[in-house]
Amino acid sequence: MIQQTALAQARSAYRPKLPASLSAASTAKQTPLPTSSDSEIRALFPNTFDLPAVTFEKGTAPTAASPIRVGVILSGGPAPGGHNVIAGLFDAIKSIHPESSLIGFLNGPDGLLTNNGIVIDAKLLESYRNTGGFDIIGSGRTKLESHEDFLKALETAKSRDLTALVVIGGDDSNSNASKLAEFAQANNAPLCVVGVPKTIDGDLRGEHIETSFGFDTASKVYSDLIGNIQRDAISARKYWHFIKLMGRSASHIALECALQTHPNITLISEEVAERGLTLKQILDQISDTVAHRAANGEKFGTVLIPEGLIEFVPEMGALIGELNETLAHHGDAFNALETLPQKREFVATKLTEAAALLYRSLPDDIANQLILDRDPHGNVQVARIDTQRLLIDLVEARLKEMKAAGTYKASFSPQPHYFGYEGRCAVPSNFDADYTYTLGFTAALLLREGLTGYICSVRGLTKPAADWHAGGIPMAQMMNMERRHGKMVPVIKKALVELDGPAFKEFEKHRASWAKETQYAFPGPIQYFGPAEVCDRPTITLELESGAV
């Protein structure tokens, strides 16, 4: 039984803010999207590609003639605000038609495939409003992508008399939701599928999706912790803190945390890839900063490391690419081997000479992590690679060389940290509580319109919530072709940090002085009650991208 804390009780009374234009009576305005020239994707999504963008406006739409019967799944890693998406969806379908109903499929797509779901009613929902976590129905990483999966999903929907399905997930889950929507249309199945952009990683976004939900809260939780560590660093004056931050391939979280806390060094994976920085160059950058600060009497510092970093170091990226192909093509032979040294040796023999040399030079635990920890989509589980420890080991070795050469004289005491799970289920910030409730409400309105293959889009997010614009865009329009498991497939493109974007430019302006001097910022914990400028402020990334600062 979950104990209700004083904050939880106070928080349950919070009423998420909705855009003024959004109510059960909002009317839908369609706007044609610029014609895309992507004939390959269009051919794969003949029913759901050439659809208009939809925006909801203040209106007088009558109550729906028949109830909406919706299924919902939470897919992938948790992100703060998931419960409020469900609350917004529930409240909206009930005000659209009081007989509408909501089924929550348990533990992600698996619940849909196995027809394992529960009725979500007002009573159940009450204790989950404005809370973190996905525990109301659980989440999972089962894929929903094969012909058989789609048939099973349609069977489940039919057996429960569902007219709609809402998929709350990241880029892969929404890509699959889009494929299911197309499949249902192609097979004349009466199921509308709508997606909701979720992920703390912040990499599901584009022209119409300003941010994914959860990024705001998670990056604020990590920034609070980093600020606390920095306060410790200037107090104790003896540790270098190497802090790995979640975010999968993208460095949005690391960049946002850097803007909030001003650490001495922040590595941005996308910059490492674009400038072709080698491992040696990265180590030199860190070691030189350590030496410079020590010479000024500051034997402490902070380094932020995006969890996907090693994939982006060119020689490591090439190695990971070869490992992906090797394991996609020789999976059975690999799985048949019993010991880890045998598995490592097996893959090494399938690699090119340069990749094999690098692979064999890695510490065994890192080499194991590269071949063992893969997600169901075939991606390396970067969350499990101890990049912070790898960098500490390598920097220590480099500093030893510098000591021998007389260019470094101090001692070096590193502390590794990894922040990821600490932020994914945090109590959603006001921004995420409002944004997710709005996303859920918007999903219901798209379904009321009988739209399918759409992802919810809420824009103007740096303005007060009352001024946000909500609607939807066809998911197929966000797709590109990518190689997965050795095959080209359509997927929503991951949005990585852009080096010519305003957030990176702002960071670039300051990083040299943040490295040499100590200019730490201490954002403190998320505030839920108090003045709007303290409680409702979005991320710095969003503010910079919207031109609000």
Ligand code: FBP
């Ligand atoms: P999603 O992409 O599903 O939102 O998950 C985000 C994330 O938290 C990543 O930042 C991290 O790499 C990964 O999940 C960890 O996965 P797992 O939950 O399976 O450990």
